[in-house]
Amino acid sequence: MKIIDVKAVYPNYQHIPPSWRTHFWQIVVRVESDAGVTGYGYGGGGVAAVDVVNRHLGELLIGREINSVADIADAWGDLYSESLPYGRKGIGVMALSGVDLALWDLLGKAESMPVYQLVGQRNKDKVKAYATGMDSEWYRELGFTAHKFPHRWTGQESDYDRAVTHASRARNLFGPDAMVMIDTYMSWTTDVTIEMGKRLAELNIHWFEDILTPDELDGQAALRGEVGDTLIAGGEHEFTHYGFQEIARSEALDLWQPDITWCGGITAGLRILDVAREAQTPVAPHRGGEVWGLHLIVSSDCIDLAEQNPGNRDAPKDALWVGQTPVVDGYMEPSDEPGFGVQVNEAML
Numbered sequence: 001m002k003i004i005d006v007k008a009v010y011p012n013y014q015h016i017p018p019s020w021r022t023h024f025w026q027i028v029v030r031v032e033s034d035a036g037v038t039g040y041g042y043g044g045g046g047v048a049a050v051d052v053v054n055r056h057l058g059e060l061l062i063g064r065e066i067n068s069v070a071d072i073a074d075a076w077g078d079l080y081s082e083s084l085p086y087g088r089k090g091i092g093v094m095a096l097s098g099v100d101l102a103l104w105d106l107l108g109k110a111e112s113m114p115v116y117q118l119v120g121q122r123n124k125d126k127v128k129a130y131a132t133g134m135d136s137e138w139y140r141e142l143g144f145t146a147h148k149f150p151h152r153w154t155g156q157e158s159d160y161d162r163a164v165t166h167a168s169r170a171r172n173l174f175g176p177d178a179m180v181m182i183d184t185y186m187s188w189t190t191d192v193t194i195e196m197g198k199r200l201a202e203l204n205i206h207w208f209e210d211i212l213t214p215d216e217l218d219g220q221a222a223l224r225g226e227v228g229d230t231l232i233a234g235g236e237h238e239f240t241h242y243g244f245q246e247i248a249r250s251e252a253l254d255l256w257q258p259d260i261t262w263c264g265g266i267t268a269g270l271r272i273l274d275v276a277r278e279a280q281t282p283v284a285p286h287r288g289g290e291v292w293g294l295h296l297i298v299s300s301d302c303i304d305l306a307e308q309n310p311g312n313r314d315a316p317k318d319a320l321w322v323g324q325t326p327v328v329d330g331y332m333e334p335s336d337e338p339g340f341g342v343q344v345n346e347a348m349l
């Protein structure tokens with residue numbers, strides 16, 4: 001089938017969290033083919049990425065034949081090359097991610113197959129979900145059996161106590177064997193991380209995430225093994241297999257967390273997994289509980305773990321995608337519907 005139209009939209013979000021961090025500046029990409037099939041993808045990069053798609057990547061795609069996964073990989077390569085002067089990382093690749101995912105959705109719908117079936121042999125029936133956020137009690141009520149909470153270092157001594165208090169609460173709520181993780185969003189330092197490792201030792205934290213900036217690979221490599229059994233995790237701010245090759249070379253991280261809607265889509269995710277296999281490093285995609293990551297997880301050697309961001313109990317939320325997979329008794333499984341199995345809420349476009 002031939003691509004006849006490509007359009008990116010920044011959704012009309014009504015319930016915008018106070019920080020882009022929790023909002024993610026996500027865009028919707030719509031790809032239409034001459035077979036009467038339409039694919040939808042989810043990318044990052046906000047209004048700037050909308051322009052990248054509508055003014056550049058789209059025109060490169062129109063007229064192109066997409067009939068196989070290999071065709072998607074070829075398209076990815078051409079779009080990556082053409083956007084290379086301004087792309088490679090950040091907004092350019094976040095835009096490309098939305099296009100890539102729209103093509104996977106399109107091909108799945110054209111072939112009447114869920115995306116996970118296009119990705120490869122399914123090897124997980126269901127995936128263990130973990131909840132990220134501050135409302136630990138609510139996540140437990142929702143049935144989650146694993147939990148990650150954010151912690152920002154603000155420079156106060158009391159930040160240590162705050163981490164211990166929240167970690168203790170999470171440990172008590174989820175039980176002695178549950179996975180409990182901490183996401184620092186690049187706010188800790190090397191010294192803070194080592195001290196946290198000591199103070200949190202009894203609480204058996206599974207990983208510390210995003211402790212330094214993605215440019216500080218050597219600093220993160222030096223921390224591996226210095227915080228007991230706690231893993232040094234990260235990668236949501238890295239892009240494509242080229243970026244992850246640098247992480248592999250520097251041996252910076254115990255666990256990789258590419259964001260499938262930012263790192264270059266499923267096409268990039270598969271190449272990152274090739275690099276990870278070589279580096280013998282586990283991969284658990286950032287926000288892997290959204291369909292874009294979940295379809296990759298169940299048919300690849302990603303580990304059995306999918307992140308959800310449920311927010312807070314009473315906070316109003318936008319429902320941009322209808323049909324996202326629910327968490328049942330702490331687990332999720334993708335639907336068998338063609339493509340990613342979700343419909344966009346047109347009222348928000």
Ligand SMILES: [Mg+2]
Binds near residue numbers: 210236
């Ligand atoms: Mg994170």
